[in-house]
Amino acid sequence: MCSLLFFHRSSDYEVYFIYFIGSYGLGVLAYLASQFQDISVRRMVKLVLLLIGLIIAAASLQQIWLRNFFVWFVALTLYVWGDSRYPKNWTNSIYLKVITWGSQRSYCAFLINFTFILLANTLYILHWAEKRTRMVP
Structure with a gap:
């Protein structure tokens, strides 16, 4: 809470x-x-x-x-x-196949991109953010 x-x-x-x-x-x-x-x-x-x-x-x-x-x-x-469960008439439906295909790829894309986002943020904090704070009087 x-x-x-x-x-x-x-x-x-x-x-x-x-x-x-x-x-x-x-x-x-x-x-x-x-x-x-x-x-x-x-x-x-x-x-x-x-x-x-x-x-x-x-x-x-x-x-x-x-x-x-x-x-x-x-x-x-x-x-x-x-x-x-999905309705029985959806089991061989193109909608279910599209949802399954998209969900598998979107989670994979999230995992890959999240790693690069963390790396970019870490590099920014280590190098550029530190230099910016030193320049400010």
């Missing part, structure tokens, strides 16, 4: 895990609420998801932060439809 209500509101924390842990945690809770074997754990997690939604709604009385609502609604969507 600290991540969603405090750290997620400031761009200063975008480079730290605490900025993203609220969204990630809601995804984990959505999975646990729908897929975990122990029914008592699933009930408890459903209650936690509901409480998080209420806390987000209560916090929006002070300031509306649509990103938190979006993250919570995505978690609820994953809870409700996350394990659903």
Whole structure:
């Protein structure tokens, strides 16, 4: 909740895990609420998801932060439809083949590009950002 209500509101924390842990945690809770074997754990997690939604709604009385609502609604969507199957008439459909083809390539492109982005940021911080700060009196 600290991540969603405090750290997620400031761009200063975008480079730290605490900025993203609220969204990630809601995804984990959505999975646990729908897929975990122990029914008592699933009930408890459903209650936690509901409480998080209420806390987000209560916090929006002070300031509306649509990103938190979006993250919570995505978690609820994953809870409700996350394990659903494609319709039977889609199994040999061109749409499913295009989605499968695109998803495999987009994840690969993300992994490759993310490495280069991290490398470029590291080189910038090590060399050019340091020289810029020395020039400023």
